Amino acid sequence: MKRPQAQVAVLQAADAQEDRRIDDVAAEADLKPEAATRAAFELEADGLLAVSEETLEHYELTEEGDQYVRESLPEQDLYEAAIDAGAADGPVQMGQVIGASGLEGGAVDIALSNYARKAYGEIDSGEITANQDADPGSDPEMLALEAVADGRVEDADADALEQLERRGLLDVREETVRSVQLTDDGVTALMEGVEAAETVDQLTPEMLTSGEWEDVAFTEYNVEADAEDVSHGKEHILRQTANRVKDTLVGMGFSEMEGPHADAQFWINDCLFMPQDHPARTHWDQFALEEPEEIGHLPPDLVERVRSAHKEGVGPDGEGYHSPWTEDIARGMDLRGHTTSLSMRYLSGHQVGELDPPERYFSVEKVYRNDTLDPTHLLEFFQIEGWVMAEDLSVRDLMGTFTEFYEQFGITDLEFKPHYNPYTEPSFELFGTHPETGEVVEVGNSGIFRDEVLTPLGVDCDVMAWGLSLERLLMLMYGFEDIRDVHGTLCDLELLRETEVIR
Numbered sequence: 230m231k232r233p234q235a236q237v238a239v240l241q242a243a244d245a246q247e248d249r250r251i252d253d254v255a256a257e258a259d260l261k262p263e264a265a266t267r268a269a270f271e272l273e274a275d276g277l278l279a280v281s282e283e284t285l286e287h288y289e290l291t292e293e294g295d296q297y298v299r300e301s302l303p304e305q306d307l308y309e310a311a312i313d314a315g316a317a318d319g320p321v322q323m324g325q326v327i328g329a330s331g332l333e334g335g336a337v338d339i340a341l342s343n344y345a346r347k348a349y350g351e352i353d354s355g356e357i358t359a360n361q362d363a364d365p366g367s368d369p370e371m372l373a374l375e376a377v378a379d380g381r382v383e384d385a386d387a388d389a390l391e392q393l394e395r396r397g398l399l400d401v402r403e404e405t406v407r408s409v410q411l412t413d414d415g416v417t418a419l420m421e422g423v424e425a426a427e428t429v430d431q432l433t434p435e436m437l438t439s440g441e442w443e444d445v446a447f448t449e450y451n452v453e454a455d456a457e458d459v460s461h462g463k464e465h466i467l468r469q470t471a472n473r474v475k476d477t478l479v480g481m482g483f484s485e486m487e488g489p490h491a492d493a494q495f496w497i498n499d500c501l502f503m504p505q506d507h508p509a510r511t512h513w514d515q516f517a518l519e520e521p522e523e524i525g526h527l528p529p530d531l532v533e534r535v536r537s538a539h540k541e542g543v544g545p546d547g548e549g550y551h552s553p554w555t556e557d558i559a560r561g562m563d564l565r566g567h568t569t570s571l572s573m574r575y576l577s578g579h580q581v582g583e584l585d586p587p588e589r590y591f592s593v594e595k596v597y598r599n600d601t602l603d604p605t606h607l608l609e610f611f612q613i614e615g616w617v618m619a620e621d622l623s624v625r626d627l628m629g630t631f632t633e634f635y636e637q638f639g640i641t642d643l644e645f646k647p648h649y650n651p652y653t654e655p656s657f658e659l660f661g662t663h664p665e666t667g668e669v670v671e672v673g674n675s676g677i678f679r680d681e682v683l684t685p686l687g688v689d690c691d692v693m694a695w696g697l698s699l700e701r702l703l704m705l706m707y708g709f710e711d712i713r714d715v716h717g718t719l720c721d722l723e724l725l726r727e728t729e730v731i732r
């Protein structure tokens with residue numbers, strides 16, 4: 230029988246009587262562990278080898294666990310001090326016992342909660358008793374700590390190990406170990422003789438240039454054989470979806486906007502007819518920059534028109550806010566709370582020059598808000614900003630655009646709800662249904678810009694606009710429930726690795 234070289238080496242290194250670890254087989258066969266594993270799976274698929282898998286647990290003390298094993302557990306110290314203070318005969322003042330125990334800071338709480346849990350005694354309204362029958366000298370958790378420290382995990386009590394892990398005194402690392410054993414067919418094959426096939430399993434540049442590739446025989450791969458999981462780096466699903474959103478919008482005729490993450494309040498708020506005393510403009514909602522404190526340049530004529538819109542409104546029947554408006558506030562620098570700041574820069578004609586309708590622009594960029602973290606809110610998220618400038622736009626155009634856009638992501642149950650924004654009229658919020666929980670989730674906000682926004686910018690046709698959340702779109706597409714699963718240090722690596730890309 231002829232077999233690829235790696236398979237022959239693995240067959241020869243394997244044993245018919247006992248399981249041998251793949252790593253040992255690989256070392257003996259002079260193969261990389263991955264190559265030996267691949268060969269083993271191929272041999273298994275042909276019935277020549279049996280591959281078994283086992284999960285090994287490795288226990289290691291944390292720094293805290295290590296400290297306790299060298300000294301003692303805080304609750305043991307507390308018990309000793311309690312006994313010395315006579316707490317076995319009746320309640321003793323807690324402060325006195327803690328002082329005598331030498332416990333400090335966080336160790337006091339640790340000692341108290343474990344003391345009660347282990348029935349070393351009772352703690353009640355500032356007094357402590359000690360249970361005469363308790364035996365901290367043979368505390369199972371201490372014994373387990375010592376067993377781990379001495380490399381005798383097998384002697385440790387399973388419950389105690391679990392408790393130590395919960396207390397953060399022990400780390401458990403899992404390792405998957407594969408072993409192989411020859412099957413009867415494998416033994417037969419070896420006895421009949423297995424030769425290395427002179428096949429080539431890798432095409433090299435040299436073979437291509439020399440022309441040798443035309444004469445060699447290539448190894449046949451069994452693409453159906455099981456293989457080990459490889460978790461390689463890959464594009465994050467958030468980035469993948471952002472790129473897909475961009476492609477979709479470009480396909481719908483939009484061009485991409487870009488601009489600063491930190492910007493003047495002027496572009497973020499004032500151009501949007503947000504009064505300077507609006508609650509959303511306080512530090513409760515937005516992040517202000519200390520350095521630079523203010524923007525270098527604002528177009529003076531635009532500043533003047535925005536000021537006038539805020540004070541007097543626009544048009545003959547215009548009403549402004551009649552509240553104070555100062556350029557100082559407008560110049561203040563913030564992290565943008567929405568990318569509508571980019572829309573203002575573009576619509577003003579100061580970014581890519583004057584625009585002629587029809588025009589369509591979008592961005593998929595990060596925005597920053599001083600929110601409270603919860604499953605649907607982060608301090609930063611990606612906003613899908615967009616606007617269309619044209620004559621005679623209506624809410625139907627806006628709804629139609631969303632329907633078309635979200636359909637491309639498989640979302641066909643959009644709902645709309647009237648809303649209020651200082652800068653759009655009418656305005657509405659968009660909702661979708663979460664595929665797992667069935668909850669209705671807000672996915673975006675939109676509207677048609679008011680004259681108080683457009684007139685100062687010098688735009689004299691309609692502009693419909695929106696800000697959608699990329700993360701919420703992702704939730705509807707993939708069904709996860711916590712935004713922190715895909716973002717930040719608590720993210721769910723398994724979800725990120727295994728989520729199938731939808732194209």
Ligand code: PHE
Nearest residue numbers: 567569674675676694695696
């Ligand atoms: N800026 C709004 C938000 O962040 C979205 C929006 C943009 C609404 C443009 C209307 C028009 O929620």
